[in-house]
Amino acid sequence: MSKPADTLPARLSSLPEPADEQTHTDAEFLKALGARVRELRERRGMTRKLVAREAQVSERHLAHLETGDGNVSIVLLRHIAQALGVSLVELLTSEVEDSVERRLIRRFLERLPQHRLEEVIFRLMRDFGHDEAVRRKRVALLGLRGAGKSTLGAMLAAELGVPFIELDKVIVSDTGMPISEIFSLYGQAGYRRIEKQTLERVMRDHTEGVISVGGGIVARPDTYDFLLSSCFTVWVKAQPEEHMARVIAQGDMRPMAGNDEAMEDLRRILEAREPLYSRADHTIDTSGETVDMSFSRLKQLVTS
Ligand SMILES: Nc1ncnc2c1ncn2[C@@H]1O[C@H](COP(=O)(O)OP(=O)(O)O)[C@@H](O)[C@H]1O
Ligand SMILES: O=C(O)C1=C[C@@H](OP(=O)(O)O)[C@@H](O)[C@H](O)C1
Ligand SMILES: [Mg+2]
Structure with a gap:
């Protein structure tokens, strides 16, 4: 048998009824959600009218949501998230729960144009994907044929043991084919696919080495980004004439020799790949x- 309310200790009787409490938290949630929508919208310099149009909701509905007065459907919320360029999860996660660092990083990324994001990913992978000390234990030599990767690589590995x-x-050796x-048989795309898998396995199997x-x-x-983020990379470079010689x-005598256009091709390849090879450490x-x-x-270079 339950006690009448007036006989309950004061501490307990002052607590809201469970149902009231729920209503209160729901209202707080809607208010926080509204504030977040508004903040994101303003940060992007978008008017309410524009977001409403892009999300296909009425401006009035959006205004209600922003003040915490509207209980919007999950589908409409998804449209609003899309219009604001964030995921639903981001919309629902209060920034208060985030650290200052995460908030700063997110704001920084939000301001970057889409085309710079690839570079950010690469840099993050390279600098933080692996512990820097671990990455430096694997030296990868890259460059065109004849650069000296095999010659210098064998010497370096022997030196480092x-x-x-x-x-x-x-x-x-894996495929049993030259x-x-x-x-x-498989074309360039096929070879690059095998190369990617092989590189991933080699990285798993070797925490140190010269590659x-x-x-x-x-x-x-994707293969190249993986290489750059897993190894200390050195572009072994030479003049086109030296590569050829x-x-x-x-x-x-394969593709380059006995062909007037070979030298020209080599120059073109080197020029086209220069910005890529330049990404090496x-x-x-x-x-x-x-x-x-x-x-x-x-x-x-490697031991300093
Ligand atoms: N400064 C140099 N550094 C590296 N190799 C050189 C150099 N000068 C001449 N060579 C010669 O160039 C060739 C490079 O071939 P290799 O090491 O097989 O290159 P890669 O593996 O890059 O195709 C070797 O025969 C090497 O003796
Ligand atoms: O461009 C390439 O991917 C290749 C270059 C060659 O290596 P070297 O650069 O050591 O000669 C050899 O591995 C193979 O023909 C594939
Ligand atoms: Mg070689």
Whole structure:
């Protein structure tokens, strides 16, 4: 049998009835939601009229929502979130629950134009995706054929006492096919797919090492971003004429030799890839240098 209210201790009798309490919290929630919608709208410099039009709600309805007087449907709320360029979750999460840092980061990102976001992702992945110390334990050499990746990479790995991994050799051994056959069977896209999977596995298996990757790895942004964020990367560079001379000197007469246009093609490829290769942590230009000279510079770069 329950006690009459007037016999309850004062502390308990002053508490609101559960139903009243619920109404109160609901009202608070709607008020906070309204304030958040308004704040986001104002931060974007959008008028109520504009948001209402884009979200396909009446201006009156939106005004009610903003003052905490309207209980909007979830579907309309989704439209409003879209008009404001945020997710439903973001709309529902009160910023008060966020740290100052998160709030600042979010505001900073909101102001950045869409085309800069890719660069932000890359930088975040590179600088924070892996512990910087861990990343520096894996050195990746990239650049066009004949740059000296295999030559310098083997020397560096021996010097550091870590494994030397040539990504194309791993692919050949995994597939049991020479590179040329993989290209002719699966095309460039197929090769790049295998290359991506192989790189991911190599990264899982090796926390340290020197890795030499094929010049064309930059063709797939996701693979390249992954490489940049997982390794300390060095672009091994040379003049187009030297690339050509070295490859021919190795006896490899494939695509470049015996063709008047080959030199021109090589220049074009190098030029087109320059902005991509430049994203590496460092560049060493080996033009006009002996192997030993380039190696001592590479060693200094990696060990300093
Ligand atoms: N400064 C230099 N640095 C690296 N390699 C050089 C240099 N000068 C000449 N070479 C020669 O160039 C060739 C580079 O070939 P390789 O290491 O197979 O390049 P990649 O693996 O980048 O295709 C080697 O034969 C090497 O001896
Ligand atoms: O551009 C590429 O992806 C490739 C370059 C070559 O490597 P090197 O640059 O070591 O010669 C070799 O791995 C393969 O033909 C794929
Ligand atoms: Mg090589």
